[in-house]
Amino acid sequence: xxxxxxxxxxxxxxxxxxxxxxxxxxxxxxxxxxxxxxxxxxxxxxxxxxxxxxxxxxxxxxxxxxxxxxxxxxxxxxxxxxxxxxxxxxxxxxxxxxxxxxxxxxxxxxxxxxxxxxx
Amino acid sequence: xxxxxxxxxxxxxxxxxxxxxxxxxxxxxxxxxxxxxxxxxxxxxxxxxxxxxxxxxxxxxxxxxxxxxxxxxxxxxxxxxxxxxxxxxxxxxxxxxxxxxxxxxx
Numbered sequence: 001x002x003x004x005x006x007x008x009x010x011x012x013x014x015x016x017x018x019x020x021x022x023x024x025x026x027x028x029x030x031x032x033x034x035x036x037x038x039x040x041x042x043x044x045x046x047x048x049x050x051x052x053x054x055x056x057x058x059x060x061x062x063x064x065x066x067x068x069x070x071x072x073x074x075x076x077x078x079x080x081x082x083x084x085x086x087x088x089x090x091x092x093x094x095x096x097x098x099x100x101x102x103x104x105x106x107x108x109x110x111x112x113x114x115x116x117x118x119x
Numbered sequence: 120x121x122x123x124x125x126x127x128x129x130x131x132x133x134x135x136x137x138x139x140x141x142x143x144x145x146x147x148x149x150x151x152x153x154x155x156x157x158x159x160x161x162x163x164x165x166x167x168x169x170x171x172x173x174x175x176x177x178x179x180x181x182x183x184x185x186x187x188x189x190x191x192x193x194x195x196x197x198x199x200x201x202x203x204x205x206x207x208x209x210x211x212x213x214x215x216x217x218x219x220x221x222x223x224x225x
Contacts, residue, residue, distance in 0.1 A: 037214070039214075046206065046216055046217070046218045046219050047155075047163065047206055047208075047216040047219075048216070049213065049214035049215065049216065052214075060213060062213065063120065064120075096162055096163075098162075100214075101168075103210065103213075103214075104151065104153070104168070104210040104214075105153035105165060105168040105208065105210055106153075106163075106165065107165050107174065109162035109163060109164075110162065111161075111162055112162050
């Protein structure tokens with residue numbers, strides 16, 4: 001059974017960089033069948049795709065966030081990571097990592113981690 | 120960007136009744152459409168992909184239909200555990216989600 005677990009600071013100051021890591025267990029991140037996504041959900045609102053990465057390091061980002069997002073992968077640790085720069089209160093959200101079947105729907109999700117942007 | 124619009128925003132249904140949720144895409148997404156269920160404090164759960172294929176372990180009372188720009192999720196007989204928020208998501212061009220439909224107890 002594949003499991004994903006997000007980790008990182010729950011509080012980030014405005015203008016700083018949000019950094020999260022997703023650890024994958026029960027399966028290899030290097031499998032060629034999957035893309036690995038970050039998705040977020042502001043409190044009480046809907047879901048927003050941030051971007052995804054292939055094990056080779058190829059990335060695709062939401063155009064609305066592209067200038068501030070970096071997603072990377074560490075196959076030796078079976079992890080992938082998110083960096084979001086110049087954060088504001090609007091970036092406060094639950095951040096999910098998820099496994100995508102190709103670059104499509106997500107079949108496994110982490111439990112999510114709340115990141116609050118506040119001074 | 121493909122915009123996904125879900126209706127209604129809230130659907131009040133009695134247990135045992137049928138629920139019909141709609142999702143519209145701003146341009147054709149072919150059959151590249153998924154549905155998710157989300158309960159409070161939980162991650163979304165994949166229900167349907169390819170517009171009409173149930174994911175592993177999803178009960179047969181959930182069905183999806185449509186193609187192009189118009190899609191429907193039907194829950195044939197609502198059970199207590201089905202009251203939740205439902206999201207559609209297109210994956211024809213990157214990923215975008217609809218705003219969600221909350222299915223509540225009438």
